[in-house]
Amino acid sequence: MSQKTDEYYMGLALKLALKAQGKTSPNPMVGALVVKAGKVVGKGFHAKAGLAHAEIVALDEAGIKAKGATLYVTLEPCAHTGRTPPCVDRIMQSGIKELVVGMVDPNPLNNGKGILLLQRSNIKVRSGVLSEQLEKINEVFIKYITTGIPFITVKVAQSMDGRIATFTGDSKWITSDNSRAFAHKIRENYDAIMVGVNTVLRDNPRLNAVSPQKQLVKIIVDSNLSTPENANIFSGQSKVIFITLPSRPGQQTENREKLSAKGVILEVKEKNGQINLRDALKKLSRLGISNIIVEGGGTLIGSLFDERLVDKILFFVSPKIIGGKDAISSVMGRGVKRPDQAIKLGHLKIRRFAEDLLIEARVK
Numbered sequence: 001m002s003q004k005t006d007e008y009y010m011g012l013a014l015k016l017a018l019k020a021q022g023k024t025s026p027n028p029m030v031g032a033l034v035v036k037a038g039k040v041v042g043k044g045f046h047a048k049a050g051l052a053h054a055e056i057v058a059l060d061e062a063g064i065k066a067k068g069a070t071l072y073v074t075l076e077p078c079a080h081t082g083r084t085p086p087c088v089d090r091i092m093q094s095g096i097k098e099l100v101v102g103m104v105d106p107n108p109l110n111n112g113k114g115i116l117l118l119q120r121s122n123i124k125v126r127s128g129v130l131s132e133q134l135e136k137i138n139e140v141f142i143k144y145i146t147t148g149i150p151f152i153t154v155k156v157a158q159s160m161d162g163r164i165a166t167f168t169g170d171s172k173w174i175t176s177d178n179s180r181a182f183a184h185k186i187r188e189n190y191d192a193i194m195v196g197v198n199t200v201l202r203d204n205p206r207l208n209a210v211s212p213q214k215q216l217v218k219i220i221v222d223s224n225l226s227t228p229e230n231a232n233i234f235s236g237q238s239k240v241i242f243i244t245l246p247s248r249p250g251q252q253t254e255n256r257e258k259l260s261a262k263g264v265i266l267e268v269k270e271k272n273g274q275i276n277l278r279d280a281l282k283k284l285s286r287l288g289i290s291n292i293i294v295e296g297g298g299t300l301i302g303s304l305f306d307e308r309l310v311d312k313i314l315f316f317v318s319p320k321i322i323g324g325k326d327a328i329s330s331v332m333g334r335g336v337k338r339p340d341q342a343i344k345l346g347h348l349k350i351r352r353f354a355e356d357l358l359i360e361a362r363v364k
Contacts, residue, residue, distance in 0.1 A: 006100050009033055009040075009072045010129045013102070016045040016054070017074050018137065022189035022214075023048050026290040028075055028141035030054040034062035034096075036069035050083045059094050067095030074102040074134050076127070079114040088114050092121045101127040102134040107145045143311060144290035149281045151291040153190070153312040154301050155183060158330040159320045164298060167326035169202050176354040179316045185210050186314065190293040192217035192241075192284070196300035197227055206232045207295075217241060217289060221300055223275050225265070229258045241266050241287075243280045277307050302333020305343055308363075313345065315359045 016031030024030075024046055032054035034042035042065070044057025052060075055073045059066050077087035077099075091099065099118055104127060105111055119125050135142060140151040157175040158164050165171035173180065187193060187209045193216055199205065200220060209216045218233050221243045227233070233240055240263030247256065247267075259265065266283055269276040284292070294301060294310075304310050315330070336342055345361035352358075 004038060006072070006126065006129045009035055009070075010074065010100065010102050010134075012040070012043075013054075013072050013074050014130060014133060014137070016043060017134075019045050020047050021137075025049065025140070025191050026144060026288050028138045030073065030075045032058040032071065032073040034058050034066050034069050034071055036062075036065055041065040041069065053078065053084060053087050055087050056084075056090055059090060059096075062094075068097050069095075070098040070100060071096045072100045072102075072129075074130075075138070076101050076103070076105040076110060076112070077114040077118070078105065078107075078110050079117050080109045086114075088117045091118060092123070096123060098124045099126070100129055101125065102129050103127075103131045103138070106142050139311075140291040144285060148285050149278070149309070150191070150285050150289050151311050152281070152294060152304060152309055153291070153314060154294045154304065154310050155186065155314040155316075156296075156301070156330040157183065157316045157318070159318055159322045161321050161323060162330050163322040163324075163327045164296065164330045165202070165328040166322055167324040167328075169328065171203060171328075174320065174322075175316045175318045175356050178353040179318075179356045179358070182353055182358070183314070183316060187216055187293060188214050190216065190291050191289045192219050192292045194219040194221065194292050194294045194300070196220075196297050197222035197224075198299065199296040200227050200231055200233060202297075204232045205295075206235050208236050208238070212236070215239070219243060219284065219292065220263075221275060221277075221280070225256050225259055227255075227259060229255070229262065234262055239264065241284070243268055243275055245270055245275060274303070277303055277309060281309060298329050298332040302329075302331045302335070304333075305331060306333040306335070308343075310343075310363050312363065313359070313361050316353070317357045317359060319355055 013031035013033050017029040027049045030046040032044050042058040042062025044054045046054045079086050079088045115125050143151040193207050207218045215238050218240045223245050225244050242265050269279040344364040346364045347362045349360040
């Protein structure tokens, strides 16, 4: 039998990490294995922020078998105290002789320090194994921890000609039941869902996740705080955050008081008379929100593209033509002056849902 490689074991650790997809925010997904004499004697993954890190779970399972073994971990062990103690201390105490790391921790508090400390304690370290795959599964964490801005995914359900509603504002339903069910399920992987106030006023959505256990933060971009106090967004137990501008002298405050009793009013800077979306995202990041799915409307989505704040798109396209110059487009905002200034997309994937297409891509 051929000897198993570092890539093989790191692949197993990667699969372990994915078991907690959508559950670890604002932490990364991490998996770990303890391997001795070609056998896995301990395994673990980081299940949730505040719980034990993957390598600690794996070392606990390995027990005394960890002495002289090799530890595979998808992300560099931490050398700082956060919600849990530094993992490097436990690794040094365990008797591990070799450490194989998938990717270096992008967190400035760590970023190579864990590897250096373990090397100084005479543990042999190899790093960069399956790093590209691991960076992809933790793209949300990398963006969040290095920029202080959440990872932004725009989800759209549109006709073939790019409309999300007719000229009367009617949007139910453009895409198929299969598309809508999948789109609803996608919400499980995000911390928060964001829409503009016009979507609330027009569609009165609930914005809930499929699972009642998933407490998806609902973010409403509402510069005038015109959301009705009986809107469906208040259904369930999820936190509701209103992104708005600072109140002005003489401004109507009655609805502000009503909404502040039902949600969080987050005042942000102004930009050209509108909400400064970059400032809003930075403040949301400080609340521990690492990724957001934006589901409308066209004005908000267009503004996010204008400000170059979008990381990923999920466009569900139905084989229908709505037409009409006054129909609502999926992406509005200012747009660009010339085609060569257009926002470019890469890593395209296309899937079918009944008659619909799902186009997934990354913003370059």
